[in-house]
Amino acid sequence: MKKLRIGLFGFGVVGTGLYDVIHKTKGIHAKIVKICVKHRDKARPIPMDFFTFDKNDILNDDSLDVVVELIDNADEAFDIVSAAMKKGKAVVSANKRMIAENFHELYELQKKHNAPFLYEASACGSIPIIRNLEEYYDNDLLTSLEGICNGTTNYILTKTSEEKISYADALKGAQQSGFAESDPTLDVKAFDAKFKLTILLTHTFGIFVKHNEIFNFGIQNLSVEDSTFAKEKGVRIKLIAHTFSANGKILAYVMPKFIHKGDMFYDVRNEFNAVQLEASFSDKQFFYGKGAGSHPTASAVLSDLAALMYDYHYEYKKYNQRLESNNKANGTTFTNDQLLNVYLRYSDEKLLKDLQFAEIDQQYFSHNFKYVIGKVSVAKLLEHKLNDRDDVFVVRY
Numbered sequence: 001m002k003k004l005r006i007g008l009f010g011f012g013v014v015g016t017g018l019y020d021v022i023h024k025t026k027g028i029h030a031k032i033v034k035i036c037v038k039h040r041d042k043a044r045p046i047p048m049d050f051f052t053f054d055k056n057d058i059l060n061d062d063s064l065d066v067v068v069e070l071i072d073n074a075d076e077a078f079d080i081v082s083a084a085m086k087k088g089k090a091v092v093s094a095n096k097r098m099i100a101e102n103f104h105e106l107y108e109l110q111k112k113h114n115a116p117f118l119y120e121a122s123a124c125g126s127i128p129i130i131r132n133l134e135e136y137y138d139n140d141l142l143t144s145l146e147g148i149c150n151g152t153t154n155y156i157l158t159k160t161s162e163e164k165i166s167y168a169d170a171l172k173g174a175q176q177s178g179f180a181e182s183d184p185t186l187d188v189k190a191f192d193a194k195f196k197l198t199i200l201l202t203h204t205f206g207i208f209v210k211h212n213e214i215f216n217f218g219i220q221n222l223s224v225e226d227s228t229f230a231k232e233k234g235v236r237i238k239l240i241a242h243t244f245s246a247n248g249k250i251l252a253y254v255m256p257k258f259i260h261k262g263d264m265f266y267d268v269r270n271e272f273n274a275v276q277l278e279a280s281f282s283d284k285q286f287f288y289g290k291g292a293g294s295h296p297t298a299s300a301v302l303s304d305l306a307a308l309m310y311d312y313h314y315e316y317k318k319y320n321q322r323l324e325s326n327n328k329a330n331g332t333t334f335t336n337d338q339l340l341n342v343y344l345r346y347s348d349e350k351l352l353k354d355l356q357f358a359e360i361d362q363q364y365f366s367h368n369f370k371y372v373i374g375k376v377s378v379a380k381l382l383e384h385k386l387n388d389r390d391d392v393f394v395v396r397y
């Protein structure tokens, strides 16, 4: 078993959590030797001897075999992570945005430099989903993954619908608790959940999809009318990331969904996350746990470090199998060409026309509230940039 000497980047919510959990875990043979942070004037809870402000103090130190990257800037994180891999260091990261934006390149870097790169904390915090998708579901034919992957939006949806707290106060509460991103737009507009879905999609179905090909729609436009509509129907609104395979194609999107009582997602409240998998032989399975926060996220990083002690790395078996089979026959591809049943609240009749609903089952007009329920293609939702508008709310029905 290896002893790990760690160079840590970032000492914020997750970094300090990791320091804490490493010191409270007896079985882990890992030592944080050096920590690189950004701001010189910040007070630190541990002696200043640990800290550096120069990334090269870690990257050029051959005595450090593992880099743990826990900073809040995706571009700088990619520079650090790729430089570390080029030097053959093992890397652990929690940075879903950085991974989703550079996923295929990071895959190639791992291969080229024989550098393990683990990122369990990047999707659904403490829920051990990536390693399960990689190892446990290797031979089972997965057909669908659905998840509540963003703690902040689930917290806001819980507080606004069940506790009558305003949207702004609920968001403030999430930030004060340390699980909202520095820029909450990424959370509420469902980019964070989409970055996680981009990563999970690869480990579920063995394909790399660019995150901007995946439709995301957040909760930023949720109105009192939408909440009242849900309440009258006896359903709860949850932000759900979904990927599934159908007729040889793979689909993925993140958007709010009406969840009925009895559905496993119905009682997933506050900052909790959950993932439901469907597979040919094991049927439905449900994972539930804390998706964010200092110690829960650090526990996933700790698990990656424990795996590195045994030289574990992701093999991307499904991706490699797919490459092999694609050479022989037409393989499965990603598509947005699929009809979804949705509730769409809108104000602009032109938008309704442009979206070209394939079917409209219900339509409602009043002075300040108009909605339709019907079938629309994911490609149309993506094309018309719904997430950039402030006059619509769309929910999977």
Ligand SMILES: NC(=O)c1ccc[n+]([C@@H]2O[C@H](COP(=O)([O-])OP(=O)(O)OC[C@H]3O[C@@H](n4cnc5c(N)ncnc54)[C@H](OP(=O)(O)O)[C@@H]3O)[C@@H](O)[C@H]2O)c1
Pocket: 009, 010, 011, 012, 013, 014, 015, 036, 037, 038, 039, 040, 042, 070, 071, 072, 073, 076, 094, 095, 096, 097, 121, 122, 125, 178, 179, 180, 182, 291, 292, 293, 294, 297
């Ligand atoms: N918070 C969560 O619950 C959670 C959950 C899952 C994943 N994550 C991911 O984990 C990562 C860290 O999140 P966080 O919440 O811990 O962030 P955070 O509290 O804002 O802390 C960020 C840390 O990064 C440091 N930093 C920023 N730029 C740097 C640079 N160029 N070089 C070195 N250090 C730099 C900051 O230094 P200073 O201390 O000097 O400011 C700070 O210590 C992010 O990728 C986030 O998406 C977070």
